[in-house]
Each structure stands twice: as C-alpha cells, then as structure tokens.
Amino acid sequence: xxxxxxxxxxxxxxxxxxxxxxxxxxxxxxxxxxxxxxxxxxxxxxxxxxxxxxxxxxxxxxxxxxxxxxxxxxxxxxxxxxxxxxxxxxxxxxxxxxxxxxxxxxxxxxxxxxxxxxxxxxxxxxxxxxxxxxxxxxxxxxxxxxxxxxxxxxxxxxxxxxxxxxxxxxxxxxxxxxxxxxxxxxxxxxxxxxxxxxxxxxxxxxxxxxxxxxxxxxxxxxxxxxxxxxxxxxxxxxxxxxxxxxxxxxxxxxxxxxxxxxxxxxxxxxxxxxxxxxxxxxxxxxxxxxxxxxxxxxxxxxxxxxxxxxxxxxxxxxxxxxxxxxxxxxxxxxxxxxxxxxxxxxxxxxxxxxxxxxxxxxxxxxxxxxxxxxxxxxxxxxxxxxxxxxxxxxxxxxxxxxxxxxxxxxxxxxxxxxxxxxxxxxxxxxxxxxxxxxxxxxxxxxxxxxxxxxxxxxxxxxxxxxxxxxxxxxxxxxxxxxxxxxxxxxxxxxxxxxxxxxxxxxxxxxxxxxxxxxxxxxxxx
Ligand code: TNX
Numbered sequence: 001x002x003x004x005x006x007x008x009x010x011x012x013x014x015x016x017x018x019x020x021x022x023x024x025x026x027x028x029x030x031x032x033x034x035x036x037x038x039x040x041x042x043x044x045x046x047x048x049x050x051x052x053x054x055x056x057x058x059x060x061x062x063x064x065x066x067x068x069x070x071x072x073x074x075x076x077x078x079x080x081x082x083x084x085x086x087x088x089x090x091x092x093x094x095x096x097x098x099x100x101x102x103x104x105x106x107x108x109x110x111x112x113x114x115x116x117x118x119x120x121x122x123x124x125x126x127x128x129x130x131x132x133x134x135x136x137x138x139x140x141x142x143x144x145x146x147x148x149x150x151x152x153x154x155x156x157x158x159x160x161x162x163x164x165x166x167x168x169x170x171x172x173x174x175x176x177x178x179x180x181x182x183x184x185x186x187x188x189x190x191x192x193x194x195x196x197x198x199x200x201x202x203x204x205x206x207x208x209x210x211x212x213x214x215x216x217x218x219x220x221x222x223x224x225x226x227x228x229x230x231x232x233x234x235x236x237x238x239x240x241x242x243x244x245x246x247x248x249x250x251x252x253x254x255x256x257x258x259x260x261x262x263x264x265x266x267x268x269x270x271x272x273x274x275x276x277x278x279x280x281x282x283x284x285x286x287x288x289x290x291x292x293x294x295x296x297x298x299x300x301x302x303x304x305x306x307x308x309x310x311x312x313x314x315x316x317x318x319x320x321x322x323x324x325x326x327x328x329x330x331x332x333x334x335x336x337x338x339x340x341x342x343x344x345x346x347x348x349x350x351x352x353x354x355x356x357x358x359x360x361x362x363x364x365x366x367x368x369x370x371x372x373x374x375x376x377x378x379x380x381x382x383x384x385x386x387x388x389x390x391x392x393x394x395x396x397x398x399x400x401x402x403x404x405x406x407x408x409x410x411x412x413x414x415x416x417x418x419x420x421x422x423x424x425x426x427x428x429x430x431x432x433x434x435x436x437x438x439x440x441x442x443x444x445x446x447x448x449x450x451x452x453x454x455x456x457x458x459x460x461x462x463x464x465x466x467x468x469x470x471x472x473x474x475x476x477x478x479x480x481x482x483x484x485x486x487x488x489x490x491x492x493x494x495x496x497x498x499x500x501x502x503x504x505x506x507x508x509x510x511x512x513x514x515x516x517x518x519x520x521x522x523x524x525x
Contacts, residue, residue, distance in 0.1 A: 114169025174455025185243025269334030
C-alpha cells in the first residue's frame with residue numbers, strides 16, 4: 001500500500017495542480033490592481049495576460065530622454081531577477097513582445113503624475129504625460145510581476161502580468177517621507193536605499209531634518225564650524241558617532257532622488273531646536289556664551305537670539321546656501337516646539353525669516369506652529385498634532401494656505417507599534433498598521449478639507465534609531481499605509497483589501513533584505 005502510494009506520487013506531474021492554480025507567487029493568482037497604492041481605476045481582462053520572456057524588449061519613444069531613462073531603470077530592476085536581457089530600444093524597431101513606454105502630453109484622465117497601463121497578449125504599454133507618470137506606471141508593473149522577480153532566478157517562474165487596463169493618478173500631489181539626520185546621522189548609502197523603497201510606493205518627496213539640538217548635518221561654507229564641530233564626533237544622541245553631508249554628498253543625493261522622481265525637501269529647524277549651532281557659535285546666543293553641546297532627547301530649551309542682527313545674518317547665509325543646492329521648490333524652516341522663544345519673539349522671527357525663503361526662490365514649509373503668525377498663503381504648515389481640531393491651522397486654511405498632513409498619532413513612523421516594540425517612542429501613542437491606515441487626510445482636522453491638503457507625510461524621528469535596519473523596521477509595514485492614503489482615491493479606502501495587498505509585500509521585502517515588523521494584524525504568506 002505504502003509502495004503504491006509512493007509510486008502514485010512519483011507519477012504526478014512535476015507541477016502539482018494546486019501550484020498551477022496558485023500561479024507564480026505564493027497564495028492566489030495576483031490580480032490586476034493588487035498593488036500598493038491601489039490604482040484609481042482597474043479593468044481586468046483575464047484573456048490578455050502577458051508573459052515576459054527571453055525576447056521581450058523595453059521599447060521607448062524615439063527622442064525621449066525621459067522615457068529612455070525610465071526604461072533603463074525598469075530594465076535595471078527586472079534583469080537581475082529574470083535573467084532576460086530586456087534591451088532598451090527605440091520604438092518603431094521591430095514588433096514582438098515588449099514593454100512600451102510612451103509619453104503623450106494629451107493622454108486623458110491621468111493628470112501630470114498619473115499613467116495608463118494596458119496589458120495585452122503581446123505586451124504592456126505604459127502611457128503618461130510626464131516622466132514622473134511613466135515612472136509611477138513602471139512601479140505598478142514591478143508589483144504586478146511575481147515577488148520572485150526581484151531576487152530569485154534559480155526558481156523558474158512565469159513572469160506573467162494579469163491582463164487589462166489601469167488608469168491611475170494621485171489623490172494628493174505631495175506624498176512624503178522624512179528622515180531625521182540630526183539625532184543620528186544616516187549615511188548617504190542608507191538614505192539611497194530608503195529612497196529606493198519609497199519610490200516603489202509612489203512617494204515623491206523626501207524631507208530631510210538636517211539640524212537640531214544635537215547635531216548639524218549639512219555643510220554651510222560661511223559658517224564652517226556648524227559641521228566640523230556640530231557634526232563632529234559624539235554629536236548623535238547618547239554621544240554616538242559623527243556625521244554630516246558635504247555639499248557634494250547632498251547634491252548627489254538630490255540627483256539620486258530625482259532619478260526616482262523624488263524631490264528633496266531640506267529642513268533647518270529654527271528658532272528652537274538650535275543647540276548644535278548655538279553651542280558651536282557663541283555669537284548666536286543673547287548672552288554671547290556658548291551653551292554646552294547636548295545629546296539627550298529633551299526638546300524646547302534652545303532659542304536663537306531674536307533681537308540680535310547676527311541671528312539674521314546667520315539665517316540668511318544658511319538659507320541662501322541651502323537654496324542654492326536645492327533644485328526643488330520647498331525649503332522647511334521648522335518652527336516647532338519653540339518653547340524657549342516668547343510668542344512675540346516667535347512672530348518677529350518668522351516675519352523676518354519667511355520672506356528670506358522667498359528671496360532665495362523657495363516656498364517655505366514649517367511645522368504647524370508657523371500657522372500662528374498668519375503666514376502668507378504660500379507658506380505650507382505641516383500638521384503634526386494628535387487631535388482633530390487645530391484653530392490656527394483651520395484659520396490658515398481659511399486664508400488660503402495649503403497644508404501637509406502628518407498627524408503624530410497616525411503617521412509618525414517612530415512611534416512604537418505596541419508596548420513590546422524594542423525601538424521608537426510612544427508620546428503620541430502606539431501605532432499599529434491599522435491605525436496608520438485608518439484615517440482620512442482630507443477630513444482629519446476640522447476645517448481642513450480635501451482641497452486645502454497638498455499632501456501627506458510620514459516622518460521618522462531618529463532618537464532611538466541608528467542603522468538602516470532600524471529605519472526599515474519602523475517604516476515597514478506602516479509607510480505603505482501612508483503612501484496609499486496619499487495616492488489612492490478616498491472611495492478605495494478598505495482595510496480588508498489593503499491588508500491583503502500589504503501581506504504580499506512581505507516576501508518582496510524579505511527578498512530585498514528589507515527589515516520589517518511582522519504585524520499580527522496582517523496574515524503574512
Ligand atoms: C516631536 S514632531 C518633535 C521632534 C521629535 C519628535 C519625536 C516635531 C515637529 N517635533 O523634535 O523628534 O517629536 O517623535
């Protein structure tokens with residue numbers, strides 16, 4: 001009997017029926033639209049699925065450098081997994097199996113950042129009005145391919161994309177993430193690997209918190225000791241290592257991010273959170289005495305000297321140099337937790353500094369406290385509160401300001417998941433993935449409606465974080481939740497659907513070596 005059974009097993013086809021049904025990945029066959037963020041419109045057509053093969057090429061429009069660079073990026077991520085050569089060729093050269101990238105200024109229904117993706121039997125065509133749109137479509141395509149595509153070429157898989165059409169565009173123009181280099185410096189290579197992850201979820205801004213009480217992490221030529229001292233040894237929390245970005249490193253990061261359609265938003269926090277600068281340059285203090293450097297995690301004790309002209313020379317020098325190396329439109333001036341600055345001084349300071357940002361061609365971001373000074377409508381307050389009412393913010397919106405939503409009890413990636421999370425803080429509460437997903441940026445704060453929201457952001461403060469593994473463990477799986485709130489239409493909001501699609505990201509992170517928290521709220525494959 002036993003022997004017979006064994007024979008029967010041996011006679012079974014090499015690929016068991018169950019596996020055929022299950023398709024290439026784990027679990028059920030991927031459907032068109034099973035990606036994060038979920039696309040705006042999905043029309044599946046099960047009869048036209050496309051399989052990438054050894055003769056597939058990536059075809060880009062003749063003469064379009066943008067389409068070509070997106071094509072090269074796509075080939076770069078798909079070649080190592082498939083082992084296929086996937087040559088990037090100009091359209092018009094031959095027919096056959098292809099992924100085609102087409103720029104068309106008049107493509108309907110997709111806006112400036114969206115795309116249309118058609119999957120037919122002989123290929124995939126991505127159409128967009130801009131390079132950003134093509135890039136977004138390419139990220140969708142990556143997620144529609146089986147998870148193994150990014151790592152394992154020893155297992156033979158069918159690199160199949162489900163058939164049909166996606167028409168997709170973002171709900172909000174700004175989808176951001178933030179890294180805090182001031183509390184612990186993160187190396188350029190770590191920032192780049194985070195950028196690579198962000199891009200896959202259609203995050204298009206990376207805010208860098210470059211200065212704080214502990215450290216100063218960006219080279220400023222006119223005040224060189226900011227980095228040689230303020231970015232020197234022992235300036236991380238608890239006296240950890242040195243670190244700062246040279247101008248060359250910053251410029252290289254800006255370019256790296258831009259090649260993934262991500263804009264860098266640099267922040268210099270002021271008039272509080274300035275101990276690193278004030279302990280380095282005595283003249284930045286009202287009494288002319290430099291305070292000792294600090295690497296504890298207290299907040300709200302430092303303030304630039306509001307009545308002193310040197311303060312504004314310093315601030316203008318920093319803004320001028322930073323603006324000159326920042327091609328993006330935004331420059332963040334902090335403004336949070338200025339508890340050591342009187343309300344009147346805070347107003348005086350902002351009224352002098354906000355015009356400086358404009359003078360150097362940038363639009364100012366500030367933490368939501370900046371709304372208290374009735375800033376011009378061009379200023380963008382970033383909401384980090386934990387309540388759903390904030391009169392100053394609502395008033396700013398009534399005056400015409402646009403805002404960024406990053407409520408600390410929902411989108412702060414440095415909050416612990418639960419009481420057992422080894423890293424992170426908990427002042428805004430625990431944030432499980434369902435909490436991160438379960439809010440609506442377009443109606444979260446009373447009086448701040450959809451039209452006043454420029455976008456969302458997921459900040460990650462680094463008091464307790466050192467390595468890229470630490471960053472990843474806190475960001476995943478919550479970052480994709482914030483990314484979906486920023487991109488996908490409000491009507492698509494659905495925990496069951498999101499959590500199922502999120503589960504599918506687990507094997508992908510594993511294969512890319514990305515650390516993540518195995519939230520018990522998700523049924524991981
Ligand atoms: C509050 S959020 C801060 C930061 C801290 C963070 C820790 C904000 C604008 N200020 O200085 O790093 O909490 O979660």
